Amino acid sequence: MIRRLPPLRLTGATVLRDDALRAGDLSLAEGRIVAGVRGGNAVDVDLSGYLLLPGIVDMHGDGFERHIAPRPKAPFPIDMALHSVDRELAAHGITTAWLAQGWSWEGGLRGPDFAEKLAAALEAYRPNAMTDMRMQIRCETHMPETRDRMIAAVRRFGIDYVVFNNHIPEAIQMVREAPQNLAHWAEREGGSIEDFIARIRAAQDRAGDVPRHLNALAAAFDEIGVQYGSHDDPDGETRDLFHAIGARICEFPTRTSAASVAKTYGDAVVMGAPNVVRGGSQVGNVAATTLISRELCDVLVSDYHYPALPVAASMLAQGGTLTLARAWAMISTNPARIMKLADRGTLDPGKRADIVVMNAETRVIEATLARGELAYIAGEAAARFMSVLSPSRLAAE
Structure with missing residues (x-):
């Protein structure tokens, strides 16, 4: 099982919300998408150049x-x-x-x-x-x-x-x-x-x-x-x-x-x-x-x-x-x-943090989060996540 991540702000990306792609940030905590995260335990991940799409x-x-x-x-x-x-x-x-x-x-x-x-x-x-x-x-x-x-x-x-x-x-x-x-x-x-x-x-x-x-x-x-x-x-x-x-x-x-x-x-x-x-x-x-x-x-x-x-x-x-x-x-x-799964399918606050991180230029998926956990990670996206998610910080979580 992938260890639960700390509260995250995914910044600088283009986010699919309300049937449109818009520049913006996406926050998640405790396996859910949230309106925002506050406090010193939140981690920012720069995902400029990426699309954030529903799982x-x-x-x-x-x-x-x-x-x-x-x-x-x-x-x-x-x-x-x-x-x-x-x-x-x-x-x-x-x-x-x-x-x-x-x-x-x-x-x-x-x-x-x-x-x-x-x-x-x-x-x-x-x-x-x-x-x-x-x-x-x-x-x-x-x-x-x-x-x-x-x-x-x-x-x-x-x-x-x-x-x-x-x-x-x-x-x-x-x-x-x-x-x-x-x-x-x-x-x-x-x-x-x-x-x-x-x-x-x-x-x-x-x-x-x-x-x-x-x-x-x-x-x-x-x-x-x-x-x-x-x-x-x-x-x-x-x-x-x-x-x-x-x-x-x-x-x-x-x-x-x-x-x-x-x-x-x-x-x-x-x-x-x-x-x-x-x-x-x-x-x-x-x-x-x-x-x-x-x-x-x-x-x-x-x-x-x-x-x-x-x-x-x-x-x-x-x-x-x-x-x-x-x-x-x-x-x-x-x-x-x-399929009447009201908790997924969009990136609205309150939904499961099922998120696809796709390179906007190559259209290659470089990360997948399922229930707010890193289920797959590769390429430049992996470098960006790992640069801020230090082993000591993950251990503390």
């Missing part, structure tokens, strides 16, 4: 999977992986993150057994975490037989975000048209192709139970207070159906029509930052920048690559699509609001 709130990222299993047949201990993920998040300015874990008929690292193991490991690791890591469940729709088990896991581990997705059509198409790709999918989840096809068929056979299953889950989530949505909606009709059961978040709509229907309802639309950075979807779906330019996207998330989040915001600003203030809101203010 990034990442609603959906599965990049953690590569820390757990960098190769399909080479898994590592979960606690070791979480330690590494925590540090990667901080290095890219992410102070709150949902690890998007599968609850799927696929089994292996995306099955219910592993989901429960990850949730337990995350619960044990959290007291020592630098960032606020949470777990999102990606619930495959065709698993009604696991409903009670899922609800119990959500309650036990305090899981606060679930999205519904259905990969059966994709899997059936792959069986018919590209079985060689299915073999890779099966290997990734640790099984044979024959066993994998059997799982697909069994899940498909449960289609008649899916509507009742989803309604029952939605009712349970409403009672518990879980945010829930859908993932990869292919069209407006699908979004209609998920909206009807109360799923108010539309993750990764694959076509403009699904995003348009979501916005008509006032539902939040979430897209991947890698889609912005790479200039489009890797599988040919709608481009995130298309939805952003049409005001059909509220939030960007890391998806499969954590570094993409701050880079995407900078690219949107540099390309003139949005101001940096509006682009950064898509990765901080908006997701915090959607």
Whole structure:
């Protein structure tokens, strides 16, 4: 755990506040942003030449999977992986993150057994975490037989975000048209192709139970207070159906029509930052920048690559699509609001001191503070912090 810093005044920087970048100072104490700090124990850190931005709130990222299993047949201990993920998040300015874990008929690292193991490991690791890591469940729709088990896991581990997705059509198409790709999918989840096809068929056979299953889950989530949505909606009709059961978040709509229907309802639309950075979807779906330019996207998330989040915001600003203030809101203010985290997402007094220190010229993140603690520090920013935070002073704190 990073030792709590003394009260700080971050001076000379450009601060993102009230939807605009303005020259000014930022004060923090006891893990919170404050209107000002007084007294001899306050420390000034000169951050001229830097931008101070709210910590990034990442609603959906599965990049953690590569820390757990960098190769399909080479898994590592979960606690070791979480330690590494925590540090990667901080290095890219992410102070709150949902690890998007599968609850799927696929089994292996995306099955219910592993989901429960990850949730337990995350619960044990959290007291020592630098960032606020949470777990999102990606619930495959065709698993009604696991409903009670899922609800119990959500309650036990305090899981606060679930999205519904259905990969059966994709899997059936792959069986018919590209079985060689299915073999890779099966290997990734640790099984044979024959066993994998059997799982697909069994899940498909449960289609008649899916509507009742989803309604029952939605009712349970409403009672518990879980945010829930859908993932990869292919069209407006699908979004209609998920909206009807109360799923108010539309993750990764694959076509403009699904995003348009979501916005008509006032539902939040979430897209991947890698889609912005790479200039489009890797599988040919709608481009995130298309939805952003049409005001059909509220939030960007890391998806499969954590570094993409701050880079995407900078690219949107540099390309003139949005101001940096509006682009950064898509990765901080908006997701915090959607997930009902009133204590973060802006740099207003009283909020958590989740702060990104970005070099104004290079747009490289050189420091991240999470709850007022230094979670990551590098470059010239490190020199400036360390020049005033002497070891003796930190020891006294």
